[in-house]
Amino acid sequence: MTTVETVTDATSSWDPYERGCPSRDLLDRIGDKWSILVLGELGEHGTSRFTELRKRLSGISEKMLTQTLRALERDGLVLRTVHAEVPVRVEYELTPLGHTLRGPLRGLTEWSLRHMAEVLAAREAYNARAEQTG
Amino acid sequence: MTTVETVTDATSSWDPYERGCPSRDLLDRIGDKWSILVLGELGEHGTSRFTELRKRLSGISEKMLTQTLRALERDGLVLRTVHAEVPVRVEYELTPLGHTLRGPLRGLTEWSLRHMAEVLAAREAYNARAEQTG
């Protein structure tokens, strides 16, 4: 009884502040620690292989890299191409949809870089206050 | 014995792609599911009380709301004011630093709203492919 077919357009009726809304899950997924970094890397370096990504995202485990890439692929943000060579070569790159996320994501990373010092200062101030008041 | 890690130099040398870099943790914190929503709510509604936030962010547990607000307060993004009344009234609002995050965060939420349909379509396509090959 509803006209659901016009969804391709604007923000329609999604609301991340409502429990159970898919947009909340999506926000969680793209705001994920490793997703942000993987998308950022693929955005800057273009097509990359599995081991390249693992090296550049220092500290990520193979399990999490696989898991993150799979999730991004499933959501249409990353394209995975398997070259049947020996040994196997698998390449990852952003889809057009994935590229549209670069802007928003860059906004986040730039903010964290720009305001890092202020946040660290706030933490020290908070800790100092905590020590005084007990 | 003050073990204060004086992170001396300026903001320019942070790199979230490096393990152990504080900017990676910060990115993780502000990209956190509940942090995004709490900051978004405080940005839109201005000063809010604990129970107001809990109602608006439907689905958040009290534990996570407290935890998220504490972390945001510690990082200097949210100001917490206790009014010694009966019953106690606690109000939360964004700090000036917190306000600077609204833009980047809005970028993310708007992206997820705008591209929700495409992502859902990609998931269905992925599942269909998985059924064929698997």
Added chain:
DNA sequence: GGTGGCTACTTACCGATGGAGAGTTGCCAG
């Protein structure tokens, strides 16, 4: 022809994190 090596994963195990919900504190009305 068995061994080792390469790439891209999987799997097993375990400590940390998140969700549900009951308990706590302080104070005042009844």
Added chain:
DNA sequence: CTGGCAACTCTCCATCGGTAAGTAGCCACC
């Protein structure tokens, strides 16, 4: 002295993330 409100705080349990070892397919080397 019991009940109720606001803002937590605590406990239990399921899921998640990290570590590290194992797997599969194929080929070069011995």
